[in-house]
Amino acid sequence: MKKREKYFSIILILLFSSFELTAQYDLTEGWEMQYLERQPPDKIMDLLGIKSGMTIGEIGAGRGRMTVYFAREVGTSGRIYANDIDELSLSYLRGRCRRLGFTNVEIITGKMDDPLLPEKSLDMAIMVLVYHMIDKPDKLLEKIKKSLKPGATLVIIDPVDKEIDREFGIDRSKPDVKTLTIRERVANSAKNSGYTLVKVDTSLPSDIIFTLKPTPVKVKIPAGEMLVSMILNNNRKTTSREFERMKKDTLKYDLSEIEFRKAGYEFIGSRSYPEAVAIFEMGIELYPESAMLFAEMGEAYLMQGDKEKSRESWQRAAALDPDNPQGKYLLENFDSLFEEIHPKKK
Numbered sequence: 001m002k003k004r005e006k007y008f009s010i011i012l013i014l015l016f017s018s019f020e021l022t023a024q025y026d027l028t029e030g031w032e033m034q035y036l037e038r039q040p041p042d043k044i045m046d047l048l049g050i051k052s053g054m055t056i057g058e059i060g061a062g063r064g065r066m067t068v069y070f071a072r073e074v075g076t077s078g079r080i081y082a083n084d085i086d087e088l089s090l091s092y093l094r095g096r097c098r099r100l101g102f103t104n105v106e107i108i109t110g111k112m113d114d115p116l117l118p119e120k121s122l123d124m125a126i127m128v129l130v131y132h133m134i135d136k137p138d139k140l141l142e143k144i145k146k147s148l149k150p151g152a153t154l155v156i157i158d159p160v161d162k163e164i165d166r167e168f169g170i171d172r173s174k175p176d177v178k179t180l181t182i183r184e185r186v187a188n189s190a191k192n193s194g195y196t197l198v199k200v201d202t203s204l205p206s207d208i209i210f211t212l213k214p215t216p217v218k219v220k221i222p223a224g225e226m227l228v229s230m231i232l233n234n235n236r237k238t239t240s241r242e243f244e245r246m247k248k249d250t251l252k253y254d255l256s257e258i259e260f261r262k263a264g265y266e267f268i269g270s271r272s273y274p275e276a277v278a279i280f281e282m283g284i285e286l287y288p289e290s291a292m293l294f295a296e297m298g299e300a301y302l303m304q305g306d307k308e309k310s311r312e313s314w315q316r317a318a319a320l321d322p323d324n325p326q327g328k329y330l331l332e333n334f335d336s337l338f339e340e341i342h343p344k345k346k
């Protein structure tokens with residue numbers, strides 16, 4: 001009797017275990033079973049914090065091994081954008097979702113360097129066993145960044161080095177093999193594509209989970225607008241001192257050439273020619289090889305009536321950009337142009 005009870009207990013345990021496995025992986029197809037122990041969907045979703053209502057973009061979704069689990073987890077209030085470049089795999093996934101009744105999955109055929117996901121739409125983007133297959137992933141990561149909402153993350157799940165080495169036949173023991181580790185590759189891509197690597201999870205035996213966040217771009221203060229404001233509200237000497245201070249803080253101020261050109265033209269537009277010249281001189285101090293700044297300063301001098309300084313500025317512009325036909329024309333017709341703007345009094 002006891003023996004029968006023991007056998008009966010074993011059968012119950014086996015049946016219960018089988019039921020648990022079926023319940024946990026009921027969306028999995030036979031050819032995907034090899035990945036279940038390696039990448040359990042429930043564990044991955046728990047680690048990533050995937051929950052109801054989220055909008056997720058899966059790059060390289062293929063036939064949807066992970067997609068269907070994501071779709072069930074986010075529910076009808078969430079959305080999955082399943083991307084791939086393989087149209088046949090996506091056709092399979094479309095049929096798979098129809099069979100399983102998932103209406104919250106949108107199929108997107110992307111490009112090698114652009115997933116074509118909607119801009120600022122995702123709470124999370126995920127790449128599973130995709131990143132290490134791409135030779136030059138940085139541009140793809142840049143494009144993915146555009147699809148992320150503020151605060152959203154990009155998750156890369158990729159094999160540990162020994163798995164990648166086995167897959168591609170890499171022998172790191174050879175002295176001429178200089179292959180980067182997967183951590184080095186992801187870290188480099190993060191830096192090059194404008195991300196910060198915020199977390200590295202090694203709880204899976206054969207894969208590493210990298211979590212990246214777009215690095216906040218600090219908006220610089222436009223130098224041109226500040227200089228115009230200072231000139232209008234202070235004397236020029238005070239503005240010069242402030243300009244010297246601004247030059248030392250390039251992380252805070254946008255001191256690009258266009259800033260000085262715009263500010264200079266604003267003063268030309270208001271017929272404040274000495275102020276325009278002062279702005280152009282500041283720009284030339286930073287960009288002494290800019291033909292445009294010299295040409296525009298020449299225009300300010302021309303409108304002010306300073307013939308020689310105008311000619312001198314345009315000559316300098318022509319020397320810096322000798323192939324510009326407009327500069328040549330202005331110098332050849334300079335005297336008549338000046339007379340037209342400043343006619344001699346009779």
